[in-house]
Amino acid sequence: MTRNLICINCPMGCELTVEFDGGKVISVSGNTCKRGEIYAESEISNPTRTITTTVISVEGRPVPVKTAQPVPKGMIAECTAAIKAAEVHLPVKVGQVIIDDLLGTGSQVTVTKSVQ
Amino acid sequence: MREFDIVIVGGGPAGMAAAVSAREQGMENIVIFERDNELGGILNQCIHNGFGLHTFKEELTGPEYAERYAEKVRDMNIPYETETMVLDISKERVVTILSRNRGVEEIRAKAVILAMGCRERPRGALNIPGFRPQGVYTAGTAQKLVNCEGYVPGKEVVILGSGDIGLIMARRMTLEGAHVAAVAELMPYSSGLKRNIVQCLDDFGIPLLLSHTVVDIKGKEKLEGVVIAEVDSTNTTIAGTEQFYPCDTLLLSCGLIPENELSKNCGVGIDPRTNGPIVDEGLETDIDGVFACGNVLHVHDLVDFVSEEAARAGESAAAFVKRGCAPDSTSAIKIVPKNGVRYTVPAEIHTADLLGDVHIRFRVTGVYKDCSIVIKAGDDELVRRKSRILVPSEMLDIIIKKEKLESVSCDITVEIEEV
Numbered sequence: 262m263t264r265n266l267i268c269i270n271c272p273m274g275c276e277l278t279v280e281f282d283g284g285k286v287i288s289v290s291g292n293t294c295k296r297g298e299i300y301a302e303s304e305i306s307n308p309t310r311t312i313t314t315t316v317i318s319v320e321g322r323p324v325p326v327k328t329a330q331p332v333p334k335g336m337i338a339e340c341t342a343a344i345k346a347a348e349v350h351l352p353v354k355v356g357q358v359i360i361d362d363l364l365g366t367g368s369q370v371t372v373t374k375s376v377q
Numbered sequence: 378m379r380e381f382d383i384v385i386v387g388g389g390p391a392g393m394a395a396a397v398s399a400r401e402q403g404m405e406n407i408v409i410f411e412r413d414n415e416l417g418g419i420l421n422q423c424i425h426n427g428f429g430l431h432t433f434k435e436e437l438t439g440p441e442y443a444e445r446y447a448e449k450v451r452d453m454n455i456p457y458e459t460e461t462m463v464l465d466i467s468k469e470r471v472v473t474i475l476s477r478n479r480g481v482e483e484i485r486a487k488a489v490i491l492a493m494g495c496r497e498r499p500r501g502a503l504n505i506p507g508f509r510p511q512g513v514y515t516a517g518t519a520q521k522l523v524n525c526e527g528y529v530p531g532k533e534v535v536i537l538g539s540g541d542i543g544l545i546m547a548r549r550m551t552l553e554g555a556h557v558a559a560v561a562e563l564m565p566y567s568s569g570l571k572r573n574i575v576q577c578l579d580d581f582g583i584p585l586l587l588s589h590t591v592v593d594i595k596g597k598e599k600l601e602g603v604v605i606a607e608v609d610s611t612n613t614t615i616a617g618t619e620q621f622y623p624c625d626t627l628l629l630s631c632g633l634i635p636e637n638e639l640s641k642n643c644g645v646g647i648d649p650r651t652n653g654p655i656v657d658e659g660l661e662t663d664i665d666g667v668f669a670c671g672n673v674l675h676v677h678d679l680v681d682f683v684s685e686e687a688a689r690a691g692e693s694a695a696a697f698v699k700r701g702c703a704p705d706s707t708s709a710i711k712i713v714p715k716n717g718v719r720y721t722v723p724a725e726i727h728t729a730d731l732l733g734d735v736h737i738r739f740r741v742t743g744v745y746k747d748c749s750i751v752i753k754a755g756d757d758e759l760v761r762r763k764s765r766i767l768v769p770s771e772m773l774d775i776i777i778k779k780e781k782l783e784s785v786s787c788d789i790t791v792e793i794e795e796v
Binding site for chain 1: 421424425426436438440441444523524525526527549552553570571572574575576580765766
């Protein structure tokens with residue numbers, strides 16, 4: 262089987278053609294760098310995304326956060342809900358961990374902006 | 378009257394990078410004026426990731442990228458004054474500022490770097506018929522409300538325009554529990570980056586309606602819905618294609634305009650194609666000692682490009698101050714955009730005063746596949762670069778070696794050659 266993908270690693274947005282059998286990639290073409298190949302591989306076998314959102318602190322101010330590692334694409338909704346439910350007290354600093362292992366994905370959730 | 382070697386107007390990514398670069402060039406007496414209460418500019422509300430791949434070789438969110446530069450500014454003890462509005466810049470480089478602490482103050486600058494950024498095109502500039510109900514926002518305003526104020530403006534959303542901020546907000550509103558019914562784009566292609574179409578629309582099953590636009594806004598006090606219709610190749614509505622979308626929120630992502638009120642009042646010449654100042658290779662405007670960089674110069678799609686460009690403005694401004702504020706020694710040669718090229722920054726080059734290699738940044742007028750970018754001085758080919766695809770939404774950057782330019786005396790052309 263083949264599938265056309267747009268590589269999202271950088272704004273080049275290379276148009277990839279992936280030939281695969283089940284979850285196994287046979288060939289990738291259209292990429293201009295190695296990252297395109299890695300992206301195609303992961304989009305076919307286990308697509309992942311970095312989630313960025315905000316958590317409203319106990320004090321009422323939004324705190325921007327991200328998943329330190331990408332999480333499975335199919336878990337975006339439940340991961341976002343779990344992040345939203347976290348309890349955060351101000352002040353926070355960039356890099357501060359607010360969830361250590363997000364729903365068993367192995368990804369931490371960290372603060373992306375210091376808020377007083 | 379306070380006196381500075383370099384005054385930087387704006388503490389966003391351009392202003393911070395310009396300041397850092399000027400300081401690296403040995404400029405001690407510099408200052409950044411920022412109207413907000415913190416450094417970072419628009420990056421503070423861009424909480425999504427994708428920033429910094431070129432500059433830091435890692436993927437950061439907007440606030441993290443801003444923090445890296447703000448830290449540099451603080452580490453280098455570069456003075457910055459927040460909640461300070463620049464009101465006026467004169468040709469003689471007297472800068473009038475307004476702040477709570479000092480009131481109105483006039484300042485003398487040897488050089489000024491314009492780094493005010495850009496603004497979104499508002500509804501008033503779009504000519505959409507209908508009432509003016511509550512519920513219509515620019516995408517960036519909604520972004521600020523959601524990410525900085527913690528307030529989600531609505532539950533059922535339609536987005537007009539597929540600019541990057543609109544695409545980012547389609548995902549953001551979805552993650553905040555809203556339903557985004559559609560993104561309508563007047564053009565037959567999106568003006569946003571491909572990665573954003575994949576990650577912000579496709580991932581969430583949000584339809585992108587190309588060659589569609591909003592033709593009516595319904596609701597008197599509060600927005601009740603919009604009518605979306607298909608357009609033909611002349612952007613005229615095709616009768617019978619109108620469809621009503623009930624919604625309480627309409628977000629507009631219909632382009633960004635460099636914010637040049639200060640530049641215009643100063644007498645800086647503006648390029649009607651970019652809506653930004655006409656600059657030379659050192660990013661100096663046609664007013665001696667006034668430089669411009671970042672989105673006030675031309676709208677960028679990557680902050681990494683802004684930082685790099687701003688660093689060159691900082692370097693040029695430092696060179697201007699070091700040489701005693703003397704103007705360029707010779708007249709400039711023009712860079713003329715030709716077939717397929719909408720504009721170039723810079724628009725002219727002083728070949729006798731080159732500090733180094735020259736970056737030519739430009740956008741193409743349409744989608745070009747399997748083509749070459751060709752830069753010529755008369756019949757002499759300076760640069761030829763092959764490309765698989767060029768799109769208007771991605772700014773291009775070509776570097777011409779200093780040695781190649783020093784002997785050039787005629788105008789330079791930049792064009793796309795199709796195979």
